[in-house]
Structures are given as C-alpha cells and as structure tokens.
Amino acid sequence: xxxxxxxxxxxxxxxxxxxxxxxxxxxxxxxxxxxxxxxxxxxxxxxxxxxxxxxxxxxxxxxxxxxxxxxxxxxxxxxxxxxxxxxxxxxxxxxxxxxxxxxxxxxxxxxxxxxxxxxxxxxxxxxxxxxxxxxxxxxxxxxxxxxxxxxxxxxxxxxxxxxxxxxxxxxxxxxxxxxxxxxxxxxxxxxxxxxxxxxxxxxxxxxxxxxxxxxxxxxxxxxxxxxxxxxxxxxxxxxxxxxxxxxxxxxxxxxxxxxxxxxxxxxxxxxxxxxxxxxxxxxxxxxxxxxxxxxxxxxxxxxxxx
Numbered sequence: 479x480x481x482x483x484x485x486x487x488x489x490x491x492x493x494x495x496x497x498x499x500x501x502x503x504x505x506x507x508x509x510x511x512x513x514x515x516x517x518x519x520x521x522x523x524x525x526x527x528x529x530x531x532x533x534x535x536x537x538x539x540x541x542x543x544x545x546x547x548x549x550x551x552x553x554x555x556x557x558x559x560x561x562x563x564x565x566x567x568x569x570x571x572x573x574x575x576x577x578x579x580x581x582x583x584x585x586x587x588x589x590x591x592x593x594x595x596x597x598x599x600x601x602x603x604x605x606x607x608x609x610x611x612x613x614x615x616x617x618x619x620x621x622x623x624x625x626x627x628x629x630x631x632x633x634x635x636x637x638x639x640x641x642x643x644x645x646x647x648x649x650x651x652x653x654x655x656x657x658x659x660x661x662x663x664x665x666x667x668x669x670x671x672x673x674x675x676x677x678x679x680x681x682x683x684x685x686x687x688x689x690x691x692x693x694x695x696x697x698x699x700x701x702x703x704x705x706x707x708x709x710x711x712x713x714x715x716x717x718x719x720x721x722x723x724x725x726x727x728x729x730x731x732x733x734x735x736x737x738x739x740x741x742x743x744x745x746x747x748x749x750x751x752x753x754x755x756x757x758x759x760x761x762x763x764x765x766x767x768x769x770x771x772x773x774x775x776x777x778x779x780x781x782x783x784x
Contacts, residue, residue, distance in 0.1 A: 479509045480507055480508045480509070480773060481509060481750070482510070483729045484729035485512065487513045491744055492746075499747065500531055502746065503748045506748035508533065510776060510782055511534050513527055513535070514536075514601040515539050515600070516539075516541040516544045517544040521537075524538065535596075535597050536597070537597065537598035537601065538556055539601055539637070541601050541603075541605075542602070542605040542609065542621070542639060543608050548617075548621055553625070553628060597634065597635075597782055598635050598678070599626075599637070601639050602621075602625045603681075604619065604641075604654055605618065605641045606649070606650060606651040607641040608641075622658055623658060626659075626662045627662075629678075633671070636677065637678060638655070638678055642685075647685060648688070652689045656689065656693070659693070663697070674697065677696065677698060679698060679699040679700070681701040682701055682703040690721060694721070694725055698725075700726055701726075702727070702753060703728075704736055705735060706757070715756075718757060718761075719761065724771065728757065730747055732747060732749075733746070737752040737753050
C-alpha cells in the first residue's frame with residue numbers, strides 16, 4: 479500500500495476529473511492522500527474534500543507565497559479550522575470558491591470526525607525563490623513562527639516548504655528555517671511534548687545533505703517528490719541514498735513535479751508509484767518494501783492509522 483503525503487487535489491486543474499483521479503489512486507493501492515492548505519480558502523477546501531472520501535486527509539495553513547490575505551485575525555481563524563474550536567466551517571466568513579471547486583458540498587459529519595481528518599499544519603515555511611524583498615521575507619519568518627506555535631498548541635505536525643533563491647542547494651532560506659525550527663523544537667522538548675519526536679516533514683526536499691541531516695537531528699521526516707526520477711538529478715539521488723528509509727515520505731505535489739515516465743503530463747496521486755520505484759532502485763530494494771516503510775512513516779507522523 480502507498481501514500482501520497484502531499485497533493486493539491488483542491489486545485490482547479492482537477493475540477494474536470496477529480497473523482498476519476500481519486501479512483502485511479504485507489505486502483506494504484508494508495509491508502510492515504512494528504513491535501514495541504516495554502517491559505518484560509520484552500521484550507522477549507524482541503525477539509526471539505528477530506529470529508530468526501532475515507533482516503534483523503536487535510537492540513538491547514540498559509541504558504542509563504544500566499545500571505546497577501548494574512549492579517550491579525552488569520553492565526554485565530556486557522557486555529558478554529560485546526561481544532562474546529564467553537565465554529566463550524568459554514569460560519570468561516572462565507573468564503574467564496576472562485577479558485578476552487580464551487581460544487582464542494584457542505585460538511586456532513588460530526589465535529590470529532592472532521593477533526594480527525596485534519597492531521598497537520600501546512601503548507602508553511604520559507605520561500606526565497608519567489609520572494610526577494612527583505613520586509614516580505616521577514617513577514618514569512620514571523621508567520622512561520624506563529625503557525626509553528628499553533629501546531630504546538632493543537633498538537634499537530636507541520637508540513638514545511640523551503641525554497642532557496644535561484645533554487646540553490648543551500649542558502650539563507652535553509653539557515654533561517656533551521657534556526658526557527660531548532661528554536662521551536664527546543665520549546666517542544668522543554669514542554670515535554672510528544673510532538674518533539676515527530677514534529678513534521680520537509681516537503682519536496684531540495685536541499686543539501688547537511689540540511690537534511692540537521693532536519694533529521696530535529697526528528698523531521700524528508701519528503702521525496704518526482705524530481706528524484708529526472709535524468710539530471712543524480713546529485714539528488716546521491717543524497718536520497720544517504721537518508722534512512724525510516725525517515726522518508728513519498729509525495730507527488732500534484733499537479734506539479736510529474737515523475738518520469740509521465741513527465742510532461744499533469745501529475746496525480748497514482749504517480750507516486752514511480753517515486754517509490756526510484757527510491758527502491760536507489761536503496762537497492764523493492765517497491766513493496768518502500769511502500770511498506772513510507773506508509774508506516776506517514777501513519778506514525780500524521781496519526782491516521784495503518
């Protein structure tokens with residue numbers, strides 16, 4: 479059985495055939511798919527999608543390049559979603575779905591069942607590729623810290639985005655991110671929180687081995703996506719070879735980063751099998767073992783069962 483721990487299934491690129499995409503994932507033996515939020519609207523959409531199918535789960539959060547709508551009320555609104563606090567989704571500001579699937583139905587399940595489908599805070603982090611202005615990078619760091627604090631309060635792991643300026647292997651984004659995550663991890667330890675042993679995942683990891691090792695030292699998982707299959711990605715494969723399988727997750731990041739041999743097409747969760755195959759080749763084992771290990775890793779991190 480396989481998992482896709484990062485898929486933007488709420489994007490309008492799936493509007494025409496979302497049900498068929500989910501069915502193909504089931505036929506490819508995927509047992510779990512995690513849909514991350516990018517801001518409040520997409521977080522609500524992710525939760526509503528998760529309610530539709532037993533294999534779908536949601537994360538809620540603000541992506542570092544989607545902070546235009548962030549304000550002094552945003553962290554409270556996120557907390558209401560993450561815990562469902564004292565509000566229902568139908569009361570969350572009457573959100574419009576102009577960029578999402580406007581046909582998404584209202585939630586029909588009990589509040590406790592909804593809460594069990596919200597398994598993480600994410601996608602959050604730092605992006606210095608698209609964001610160059612010092613003041614906006616400072617905002618990213620502050621918003622990240624607030625969302626990490628929220629994860630601590632609601633006891634949910636985090637899904638971390640990190641992208642360097644010019645897509646470098648390492649740089650200021652890595653430095654800033656590791657400093658922030660290290661301070662947060664120290665707080666988790668100081669409060670003796672179990673989250674310290676499984677704080678989250680560095681999604682679609684594109685850093686160097688040193689950054690990966692420092693993240694592993696903080697007990698983070700490392701997410702591997704389609705680029706590991708690309709012809710010119712030998713350095714990335716060398717890094718993956720040196721990472722312990724017990725700390726790897728496999729992700730499509732659909733509809734982006736389509737793996738070989740489907741490259742050039744829209745990505746979808748069923749294609750996670752090609753990533754599993756490549757990791758199996760790198761670690762000289764079988765797809766079945768990679769599927770078993772990474773599925774168990776995801777269940778351990780997100781607490782969604784086997």
